[in-house]
Amino acid sequence: MTSATDGPLAGLRVVELAGLGPAPYCAMLLADLGADVVRVDRPGQPEDPPWPVLGRGRRSVLIDLKNPSGPQALLALIERADVLLEPFRPGVAERLGIGPDICRQRNPRLVYGRMTGWGQTGPWRQMAGHDIDYIAVTGALHAIGRAGGPPQVPLNLLGDFAGGSMFLLAGVLAALLERERSGLGQVIDASIVDGTASLTAFVHGVRAAGIWRDERGVNPLDTGAPYYDVYETADGQWMAVGAIEPAFYAELIRLLEIEEAPPQHDQSRWPELRSALAQRFALRTRDEWVSLFEATDACVAPVLSFAEAAGHPQLADRETLVTRDGVVQPAPAPRFSRTPGRISRAAPAAGAHSREVFESWGIPDAGEWLRRGGLVEPPSR
Numbered sequence: 001m002t003s004a005t006d007g008p009l010a011g012l013r014v015v016e017l018a019g020l021g022p023a024p025y026c027a028m029l030l031a032d033l034g035a036d037v038v039r040v041d042r043p044g045q046p047e048d049p050p051w052p053v054l055g056r057g058r059r060s061v062l063i064d065l066k067n068p069s070g071p072q073a074l075l076a077l078i079e080r081a082d083v084l085l086e087p088f089r090p091g092v093a094e095r096l097g098i099g100p101d102i103c104r105q106r107n108p109r110l111v112y113g114r115m116t117g118w119g120q121t122g123p124w125r126q127m128a129g130h131d132i133d134y135i136a137v138t139g140a141l142h143a144i145g146r147a148g149g150p151p152q153v154p155l156n157l158l159g160d161f162a163g164g165s166m167f168l169l170a171g172v173l174a175a176l177l178e179r180e181r182s183g184l185g186q187v188i189d190a191s192i193v194d195g196t197a198s199l200t201a202f203v204h205g206v207r208a209a210g211i212w213r214d215e216r217g218v219n220p221l222d223t224g225a226p227y228y229d230v231y232e233t234a235d236g237q238w239m240a241v242g243a244i245e246p247a248f249y250a251e252l253i254r255l256l257e258i259e260e261a262p263p264q265h266d267q268s269r270w271p272e273l274r275s276a277l278a279q280r281f282a283l284r285t286r287d288e289w290v291s292l293f294e295a296t297d298a299c300v301a302p303v304l305s306f307a308e309a310a311g312h313p314q315l316a317d318r319e320t321l322v323t324r325d326g327v328v329q330p331a332p333a334p335r336f337s338r339t340p341g342r343i344s345r346a347a348p349a350a351g352a353h354s355r356e357v358f359e360s361w362g363i364p365d366a367g368e369w370l371r372r373g374g375l376v377e378p379p380s381r
Contacts (some may be wrong), residue, residue, distance in 0.1 A: 001371050006338065006339065007032070007033045007332075007339055007342060008339040009033040009034055010035075010081065011034075011140075013031050013035070013037065013038075013080060014027065014037040014038065014058075014084075014085065015038055015040060015074075015077050015078055015084045015085070016039045016040065016058065016084075017040050018041045018084045018087075021156065021161070021165075022087070022160045022165040023085045023086075023087035023164075023168065024039075024051060024054045024087075024162075025113040025161055026115070026164075026169045026172070027039065027057075027085055028053075028055070028056060028057055030172070031058050031202075032057055032341040032343065033341045034341060034342075035083075036059075037058035037250070038059050038061055038077065038081075038353075039058050039060075040061055040062075040063050041060050041061070041062050041063075041351060042062070042064070042350075042351035044063065048259075051267060052346070052347045053327060053330075054288045055347030055348070056329070056343055057343060057345060058347075058351055059345075059348055059352070059356065059357050060348040060350055060352050061077070061351060061357050061358070061375065062350055062354050063375055064373060064374060064375075064377065064379065065099075066114055067372070068374070069369065069374030069375075070373075071096060071097040071098055071358055072317055073369050073375045075098065075102070075103070075106055075350060076363050077358075077361065077363070078098070078110060079106050080107075080352040080361045082110070083111045083172055084103060084110060084113065085113045085115065085168070086098075086114050086115070087115045088116075090116065090121075090125050090285060091126075091318055093114075094168070104185060104334045106257070106260060107182055108185060109179060109183065110185045111172055111175040111179065111185045113166050113188045113190060113250045113262040114169050114188060114189055115131065115132075115164060115165075115191075116190075117134050118191055118192075118193055119189060119191035119193060119194060120189045120191075131158070131326075132156075132159070134191075134193050134196060135154075135158050135159040135196050137193060138163075138196045139197075139200060139203075140158060140159075140196055140199070140200055140292045141153070141215070142216070142352065143200075143216060144216070144222070145222075145307070146216065147215065147216060147217030147218055147223075148216075148217070148222050149216065151216070154174070156325060157194050158373060159192045162199055163192045163193070163194075163195030163196030163294060166195065167194065167195035168188065168195075171188035171190050175188060179225050184257075186252060217347075224270075226245045226270050226277055227252065227277075228242055228243070228244060229241055229277075230303060231278055231281035232278070232282060233286040233289060234283060234284055234285050235285035235286060236284055236304075237302070238286070238303035239286060239290075240300065240301050240302070240303050241277070241298075241300050242299040242300075243298055243299045246264060247297065249264045251297050251298040252298040252299070255292060256277070256280045258276050261273065262278065280286075286303075309321060324346065325346045327344075331343075351377055352378065354366075354375050355367075355377060
């Protein structure tokens with residue numbers, strides 16, 4: 001029996017085929033929410049987890065899919081799973097004998113989540129790519145940057161994790177909900193290009209309304225507007241300004257003591273406004289500005305580094321970032337009133353739980369799978 005402290009997904013069994021980026025993050029989120037996530041690693045991977053945060057919250061089994069009994073060992077897990085996360089290029093799982101048709105024949109209730117960059121169909125489906133490539137073709141990368149400058153790369157947050165992981169997660173949860181009605185699982189084709197394109201819905205809408213131009217750095221939310229930008233302070237740090245609404249803009253101008261400020265939306269005077277804002281922010285240090293703007297509605301915040309973020313009073317009060325096993329990392333999100341998520345365990349070494357998982361999932365004769373070589377235990381350290 002599960003308890004309220006086990007998370008809202010307690011009792012859900014997830015098999016994650018080891019990969020990079022989007023699928024592991026989706027698996028991390030499912031584990032944070034209480035699912036029993038088992039990562040299937042392959043021989044030859046590093047023994048220690050290369051991703052100490054993305055790899056948290058699950059157990060690991062080591063399965064040799066090149067061994068004749070390897071795919072059968074994996075299918076034994078899949079028979080008892082609710083969800084499979086598969087991160088391979090189209091066709092790879094089928095060649096390994098663990099494609100959707102075979103898996104769902106063994107387990108009709110299985111939700112089979114496929115995570116790719118380009119998708120399962122289309123002329124680019126077999127091409128290699130990374131976050132930067134996927135967001136490039138959706139228009140998102142083109143839109144990020146300053147006027148007259150090149151596109152700016154937003155780390156790999158927009159494609160891999162927002163366009164990839166979050167849409168895979170939404171698909172998994174939706175399919176699980178639908179399964180309650182139909183009794184059947186289904187296959188999810190989650191691609192980074194599809195998810196990233198969906199994230200641009202707002203921009204497509206304002207473009208259609210004629211209030212967004214394709215040029216970089218000339219629109220209200222892309223640093224074109226001086227009231228939505230970053231400004232350097234006297235100590236070489238930065239403050240972020242997001243005073244979009246008239247009342248917030250008025251508060252910004254009041255606190256900065258700018259006399260006769262240009263009208264907020266008079267674009268002909270935006271260069272004048274930007275210069276005035278830059279001159280004011282250059283007069284004080286970042287911490288001095290933080291003190292001035294604290295508890296106001298000017299929509300101004302300090303630009304913090306990752307190292308500084310945990311010390312921000314709002315994040316510290318909510319314990320948004322926590323330290324686990326010596327690593328600073330995000331706490332589980334979102335928050336639940338009855339069934340809170342938690343970080344259940346550190347990232348495992350490959351194969352650390354091979355025998356344990358088979359036994360706890362009720363798969364008979366774990367020792368036999370080990371003897372046949374499909375299931376592997378790592379060498380003792």
